[in-house]
Amino acid sequence: MISKPKGCYDIYGTNAKKWQYVSKIIDSLMEKYNYGYIRTPIFESSELFHRGIGESTDVVTKETYDFVDRGERKMTLRPEGTAGIVRSYVENKMYGDAIQPIKLYYNGTMYRYERPQSGRDREFTQFGVEVLGSNDPMVDAEVISIPVILLSMLGLKGVKVKINSLGDKESRDNYRKALIEYFKPHMTSLCEDCNDRLEKNPLRILDCKVDRENELLKNAPKTIDYLNEESKKRFEEVKSYLDELGIDYEVDTKLVRGLDYYNHTVFEIEASVEGFGSNNVLAGGGRYNGLVNTLDGPETSCIGFACGIGRIIQALDLEEVKLPIIEDLEVFVMYVSDTEKKYASSLVQYLRGNGFRTDTEYTGRGLKAQFKQADRLNSKYLIILNDEDLKNDEVKVKNNKTKEEALVSIDYLLYYLDEHLMDEDYDMDECSCGHDHNHDHECNCGGNCNCGGHNEEI
RNA sequence: GCGGAAUUGGUGAAGUGGUUAACACGCCGGAUUGUGGCUCCGGUAUGCAUGGGUUCGAUCCCCAUAUUUCGCCCCA
Numbered sequence: 001m002i003s004k005p006k007g008c009y010d011i012y013g014t015n016a017k018k019w020q021y022v023s024k025i026i027d028s029l030m031e032k033y034n035y036g037y038i039r040t041p042i043f044e045s046s047e048l049f050h051r052g053i054g055e056s057t058d059v060v061t062k063e064t065y066d067f068v069d070r071g072e073r074k075m076t077l078r079p080e081g082t083a084g085i086v087r088s089y090v091e092n093k094m095y096g097d098a099i100q101p102i103k104l105y106y107n108g109t110m111y112r113y114e115r116p117q118s119g120r121d122r123e124f125t126q127f128g129v130e131v132l133g134s135n136d137p138m139v140d141a142e143v144i145s146i147p148v149i150l151l152s153m154l155g156l157k158g159v160k161v162k163i164n165s166l167g168d169k170e171s172r173d174n175y176r177k178a179l180i181e182y183f184k185p186h187m188t189s190l191c192e193d194c195n196d197r198l199e200k201n202p203l204r205i206l207d208c209k210v211d212r213e214n215e216l217l218k219n220a221p222k223t224i225d226y227l228n229e230e231s232k233k234r235f236e237e238v239k240s241y242l243d244e245l246g247i248d249y250e251v252d253t254k255l256v257r258g259l260d261y262y263n264h265t266v267f268e269i270e271a272s273v274e275g276f277g278s279n280n281v282l283a284g285g286g287r288y289n290g291l292v293n294t295l296d297g298p299e300t301s302c303i304g305f306a307c308g309i310g311r312i313i314q315a316l317d318l319e320e321v322k323l324p325i326i327e328d329l330e331v332f333v334m335y336v337s338d339t340e341k342k343y344a345s346s347l348v349q350y351l352r353g354n355g356f357r358t359d360t361e362y363t364g365r366g367l368k369a370q371f372k373q374a375d376r377l378n379s380k381y382l383i384i385l386n387d388e389d390l391k392n393d394e395v396k397v398k399n400n401k402t403k404e405e406a407l408v409s410i411d412y413l414l415y416y417l418d419e420h421l422m423d424e425d426y427d428m429d430e431c432s433c434g435h436d437h438n439h440d441h442e443c444n445c446g447g448n449c450n451c452g453g454h455n456e457e458i
Numbered sequence: 459g460c461g462g463a464a465u466u467g468g469u470g471a472a473g474u475g476g477u478u479a480a481c482a483c484g485c486c487g488g489a490u491u492g493u494g495g496c497u498c499c500g501g502u503a504u505g506c507a508u509g510g511g512u513u514c515g516a517u518c519c520c521c522a523u524a525u526u527u528c529g530c531c532c533c534a
Contacts, residue, residue: 001507003525058532062459080534110534115459117528126534193531209530258533268534281534308534336492369486371494384493398493405493 007114007122017325018313019125025153026107026127033146035103035129040084042109046074052083052295054260056200063112065122077111080259081128082288082304083295089132090297101133107309118277119311128285128306132292135301137234140265140287141241143303147269147283148247154312155321158273159282161248163238164223164255166203166263167231169290175226176202186216203256222253231264238265261288265303271315282315283307326357328378330421332400333360333385334370340385347383347395354414356421374400381417 004010011019030037046066053060065077078084085104089095094102107127114120129146131139144161151159166172179202187195191210198205203223211217227235242249249267257266266286273280285305292300316323331351335344344360351358359377361370367384374382382398389396395413398405399420408416 003507006525063532112533114532115530116526117530120533124534128534196531204532278529279533284534306534311534334493366487367492368490368494372485375495382493386492396493403493 005122007116007120009121009123014325014327015313017327018316018323019309021323021325022154022309022312023107023127026105026150029146029150029153030105030129033103033142035105038085038088038104038106039108040081040088040106041078042111043075043077044084044087046076048083048087048295049076049079052086052261052291053080057258057260059112059259063114065111065113079112080110081106081108081126081306082130082261082291085130085304086132086291086295086297086302089300090292090295095133095292095298095300101131101139103129103131105129117279119279119308119314121310125309126306127309128304130302130304132300132302135289137237137265138241140238140303141245141247143285143305144242144249144265144267145245145247147305147307150307151269151282151312154316154323156271156312156315156319158271158315158319160250160270160272161267162252162255162270163242163249163265163267164252165227165231165235165238165265166223166256166286167227167235168263171227171231172263174228175221175223178221178226179203179205182221183216189214189216201256201258204258206254206256217254223256224251224253234264257284257286261291261294262286263289267305269307271311271318273315273318275318276315279311281308282311328357328380329359329374330356330379331358331381331383331417332370332374332377332379333358333383334367334374335361335385336367337387339387340390343390344385347385351414351417356417380421 027037046064049064050060055061059079064079067075067077069075085106089102105128108125109123110126111123114122116122127150129143131143144163148159148161167175180198183190183194183198183202183205187198190205191208194205194208194211197208205211206217206220208217224232224235239249239251252268255266255268257268264287267284268281269283271280271282283305284307285303287301287303289299289301292298292302333344333348333351335341348358348360359379361373365373371382379400382400384396384398386396389407393410394407395410396405397408397413397416406416
């Protein structure tokens with residue numbers, strides 16, 4: 001038997017419905033924020049990632065899926081979304097578009113050659129946003145608000161927003177220098193990994209798990225103390241816009257990010273759910289004002305974020321959030337004889353064509369087994385075909401909950417089903433999006449729930 | 459890249475160096491000759507991840523590989 005590649009997953013069944021639901025919410029949210037969907041290639045020339053993400057980063061040095069194509073070109077499966085989008089921005093000269101800034105979102109698979117563990121796969125899906133062509137702090141706040149709103153729309157509660165500022169290039173360089181000077185005399189008291197980090201990325205020493213309790217770290221210089229006036233002012237503005245939007249956040253001066261291209265605002269959204277593994281960052285992002293220029297475009301101010309859909313679903317499962325996914329059937333058509341079967345095939349098509357979620361029997365099971373099958377599919381109504389009834393152009397319709405049966409004329413069938421299914425919807429006391437509602441207000445399911453009216457909590 | 463744990467039918471799993479690999483759920487069939495979800499009866503792994511080795515004999519012991527899982531590093 002051939003098995004799937006390590007760290008990759010088949011998504012199907014109920015799980016697939018969750019993924020589809022999250023994607024649906026993302027699309028409708030982005031439509032309202034007026035971000036355009038962008039789809040770029042899953043592989044790009046290797047050089048793009050080397051220059052874009054940073055030659056020395058772990059992502060590039062040891063985590064990429066590289067291959068040489070038949071034309072001897074060096075290619076890499078994208079390990080993240082931003083580089084490809086910036087390439088597209090430059091290549092398609094979007095900086096010349098009449099409408100600025102360019103607001104884009106993507107939702108697709110990324111690839112990193114890593115050892116899989118909880119919350120980390122080799123193929124994973126990221127939803128992300130990029131705003132190219134504005135340095136306004138208001139944009140920073142808007143971009144941060146998107147994943148926050150998304151997670152709350154999905155019904156996730158244990159979420160923590162952390163922000164920090166690395167400042168502009170000058171501030172960032174000064175801070176880096178200060179950190180190296182600060183740590184250098186004390187390296188023996190730090191762990192092995194931190195010794196490696198000193199030259200490579202001293203900022204990361206700050207959130208080392210091993211040395212977390214070390215006094216040295218607690219008293220280390222803080223990013224914000226090294227921000228120049230302009231960077232400091234900018235950070236204050238971002239925070240005030242976040243306050244304006246009612247976003248709860250925490251300034252975490254130890255928050256740095258691993259990709260080289262970040263400056264000014266950086267942020268992360270953490271799942272603070274009991275039982276979540278160590279990879280608990282649901283979304284992360286920041287400003288990357290130098291990247292477009294690095295990739296041969298004009299100086300352009302940009303900000304973006306990415307979030308891992310897999311991790312979001314992991315968090316939703318852990319919090320046992322009930323998503324409004326459809327897991328039932330409205331009608332199941334049953335038959336035994338060949339003439340009934342023929343009739344069933346066209347009846348099913350007729351019902352589906354008229355908007356009913358309908359299924360039938362395909363494997364030659366007996367009637368008894370068909371009843372069981374209908375139960376497994378959570379069918380609300382059963383239609384039990386009978387040659388005798390068909391002669392009179394009638395079918396037997398059974399409510400699978402009340403067990404009431406009715407002989408219904410075929411001309412009247414659609415109307416009958418419509419009436420009865422509608423009645424059931426009104427009886428519903430719990431909305432399928434997981435909340436109890438009455439019928440006066442919009443619920444926060446994003447308009448995708450099928451509770452029959454959008455509502456407020458009772 | 460480094461480390462720990464695991465891998466037995468459709469599922470959850472017991473188990474043993476030696477004829478037929480427990481048990482439960484599910485599934486299929488029957489009791490009930492077209493109305494089930496309760497009950498009862500019967501059926502349901504030629505195989506214990508894969509490849510080597512040790513052995514008279516291996517699902518069980520050893521090695522390797524693959525995959526899963528949990529950490530480190532890193533990241534979403």
